Amino acid sequence: MSIFSLVWSYLKAKPLNTALNIFLLSLGVSVITLLLVVSRQLEERVANNTKGIDLVVGAKGSPLQLILCNIFHIDFPTGNINLREAEKLANHRLVKNAIPLALGDSYMNFRIIGTSQAYAELYQAELQTGDWWKEELEVTLGANVAALSKLQMGSTFESAHGLTKEGHAHEESKYKVVGILKPTGSVIDNLILTQITSVWHVHEEGEEKSNMNQPLSLKLIPGYQLKDSTKEITALLIKYKNPIAAIQLPRLINTQTNMQAASPAFESARLFTILGSAKTVLMGLAYLLVFISALSIFIALYNSLKERKYDLAIMRSMGASRFKLWSSMVLEGISLTFLGTIGGLLLAHLMLFVFIQTIGDKTGLAPFQLYIEEAFLLVGGVLLGLLCSLLPAWQAYRTDIHKVLAGN
Amino acid sequence: MVSVKDLQYTYSKAITTMRFPDFDIQAGEHSLLLGESGGGKTTLLHLIGGLLQSQKGKIELDGVNIAALSAVQLDQFRGKKMGFIFQKNHLINTLTVKQNLLAASFFAGNPADPQRAVEILEELGLADKLNSKVTELSVGQAQRVAIARAVMNKPALILADEPTSALDDKNCEKVISLLLKLANHSWATLLVATHDQRLKERLNRQIELKSTEINRA
Numbered sequence: 001m002s003i004f005s006l007v008w009s010y011l012k013a014k015p016l017n018t019a020l021n022i023f024l025l026s027l028g029v030s031v032i033t034l035l036l037v038v039s040r041q042l043e044e045r046v047a048n049n050t051k052g053i054d055l056v057v058g059a060k061g062s063p064l065q066l067i068l069c070n071i072f073h074i075d076f077p078t079g080n081i082n083l084r085e086a087e088k089l090a091n092h093r094l095v096k097n098a099i100p101l102a103l104g105d106s107y108m109n110f111r112i113i114g115t116s117q118a119y120a121e122l123y124q125a126e127l128q129t130g131d132w133w134k135e136e137l138e139v140t141l142g143a144n145v146a147a148l149s150k151l152q153m154g155s156t157f158e159s160a161h162g163l164t165k166e167g168h169a170h171e172e173s174k175y176k177v178v179g180i181l182k183p184t185g186s187v188i189d190n191l192i193l194t195q196i197t198s199v200w201h202v203h204e205e206g207e208e209k210s211n212m213n214q215p216l217s218l219k220l221i222p223g224y225q226l227k228d229s230t231k232e233i234t235a236l237l238i239k240y241k242n243p244i245a246a247i248q249l250p251r252l253i254n255t256q257t258n259m260q261a262a263s264p265a266f267e268s269a270r271l272f273t274i275l276g277s278a279k280t281v282l283m284g285l286a287y288l289l290v291f292i293s294a295l296s297i298f299i300a301l302y303n304s305l306k307e308r309k310y311d312l313a314i315m316r317s318m319g320a321s322r323f324k325l326w327s328s329m330v331l332e333g334i335s336l337t338f339l340g341t342i343g344g345l346l347l348a349h350l351m352l353f354v355f356i357q358t359i360g361d362k363t364g365l366a367p368f369q370l371y372i373e374e375a376f377l378l379v380g381g382v383l384l385g386l387l388c389s390l391l392p393a394w395q396a397y398r399t400d401i402h403k404v405l406a407g408n
Numbered sequence: 409m410v411s412v413k414d415l416q417y418t419y420s421k422a423i424t425t426m427r428f429p430d431f432d433i434q435a436g437e438h439s440l441l442l443g444e445s446g447g448g449k450t451t452l453l454h455l456i457g458g459l460l461q462s463q464k465g466k467i468e469l470d471g472v473n474i475a476a477l478s479a480v481q482l483d484q485f486r487g488k489k490m491g492f493i494f495q496k497n498h499l500i501n502t503l504t505v506k507q508n509l510l511a512a513s514f515f516a517g518n519p520a521d522p523q524r525a526v527e528i529l530e531e532l533g534l535a536d537k538l539n540s541k542v543t544e545l546s547v548g549q550a551q552r553v554a555i556a557r558a559v560m561n562k563p564a565l566i567l568a569d570e571p572t573s574a575l576d577d578k579n580c581e582k583v584i585s586l587l588l589k590l591a592n593h594s595w596a597t598l599l600v601a602t603h604d605q606r607l608k609e610r611l612n613r614q615i616e617l618k619s620t621e622i623n624r625a
Contacts (some may be wrong), residue, residue: 001510009502231465314498319487319516406450
């Protein structure tokens with residue numbers, strides 16, 4: 001016999017009430033936790049994916065779309081930009097380095113990105129097996145692609161036109177897997193990397209056109225001689241040389257070229273503001289749930305006082321101090337909220353896990369990563385229990401045992 | 409064992425003060441506290457048991473003046489020295505029979521003694537009910553468990569408030585016999601407040617509470 005078994009016996013005596021109270025609180029806490037975990041991981045991933053990219057340059061359109069497409073690889077391209085213009089920009093004195101991207105095809109929903117080796121270096125990607133892509137139509141796979149597509153070293157595949165499964169297959173040219181990357185926790189895990197020229201090759205029919213007097217050596221694509229002035233790529237990822245570039249370059253690009261420049265930092269901040277209001281609404285709902293469950297626990301404890309009038313008095317007659325009755329009541333409240341909070345934390349991580357399983361893990365979210373805020377939630381849960389039980393516990397404390405025991 | 413002297417008690421809204429007769433009870437001298445209903449028997453019993461604190465007069469138990477004890481000391485003293493039996497059993501319904509007995513030790517601050525719980529229940533013929541829920545017991549069985557609980561901590565004094573008045577002759581006889589038996593086994597003195605005339609034959613020492621109300625000064 002201990003105060004815990006006493007409290008437990010009271011909770012067990014009303015299983016439905018107890019379960020409902022715990023469940024209500026769990027629901028509220030799980031929404032809070034879910035919002036916390038998801039927004040934290042999103043922020044981390046955004047920070048990870050935009051690291052080392054000061055500016056994205058692409059075709060005119062929505063700047064947010066430009067960022068979503070070329071950094072996070074979730075939206076469609078705004079269009080193409082002329083390679084010669086891009087090359088001019090890459091040689092600008094305020095640009096430290098520029099990475100070209102050519103999008104257009106995919107394999108099983110994984111995007112094929114024509115780019116340079118510098119792109120992989122941006123995300124500190126390392127080879128798991130095999131080698132980097134070197135020749136045309138050679139590809140190196142991101143870790144997730146390798147795991148989910150069942151492609152192996154040496155496998156060949158046809159790309160589908162467009163960025164979704166439905167595009168028609170390019171049957172005439174087959175890609176060949178020459179390497180697989182280690183997981184990086186960034187967007188590159190979900191990409192198939194190749195030469196820019198591979199992307200052109202797949203889409204071009206017949207011989208390469210030549211309309212330039214002198215072939216041009218490119219900084220963007222080392223070793224390639226540009227002979228066709230109409231060649232296009234999708235975007236450029238730019239790193240500034242110095243802070244002055246942040247002021248001058250975007251304006252220069254947006255006003256003096258027919259390209260568009262968008263800052264990942266600015267656009268993702270804008271994105272979070274949009275998401276932020278949705279988060280606030282959900283958070284408000286979650287706190288409402290927590291409040292209702294706290295109220296329900298308070299009412300349950302308060303009502304139980306009437307039923308337990310004799311129990312409380314008899315406990316006192318057996319030698320229990322007033323404080324012992326007080327603490328048993330408080331312990332009961334805290335047990336409910338503690339279990340509710342634990343349940344909520346478990347529920348949140350479980351829901352995230354199920355969600356990730358259902359949509360297929362391309363989000364890169366880690367469902368079982370814990371955050372320090374969850375410990376704060378647990379402490380908050382205990383304090384909530386104390387708060388709910390203070391008044392009932394006070395009533396228990398001041399039970400008039402003589403009146404109760406004489407009054408039958 | 410028990411010594412009551414010049415004891416008075418006034419309820420906060422009452423216009424009269426209750427005055428109680430002086431008396432002494434020796435250890436082992438099982439006694440009846442007789443009087444009409446509403447004559448202050450319960451009040452006196454609660455005063456002796458420390459469930460109510462007297463305003464005037466002296467109550468000594470085992471040489472301790474309980475009026476001088478602090479609230480917490482009184483709780484502890486009550487837990488160690490006294491056992492209570494009421495007209496209703498007042499068992500804790502959410503606990504089993506065994507847990508109800510162990511709860512008595514727990515609240516008194518004594519170590520759990522399951523062995524003693526089993527022994528007492530055997531003596532009361534309830535050994536097979538050890539792990540039963542309280543709600544599964546008959547009224548008579550429940551009252552016996554309440555008696556078991558009262559002697560669990562080997563109290564020096566057992567205070568019983570109308571323990572038999574709701575029972576028929578047969579059960580009344582049974583309960584008082586068990587009470588006397590258990591009190592003797594655990595060297596406890598029994599003080600029974602009752603208007604039940606049937607008990608007069610079993611307990612020789614009788615303290616009569618007469619109309620003792622005086623106008624408030």
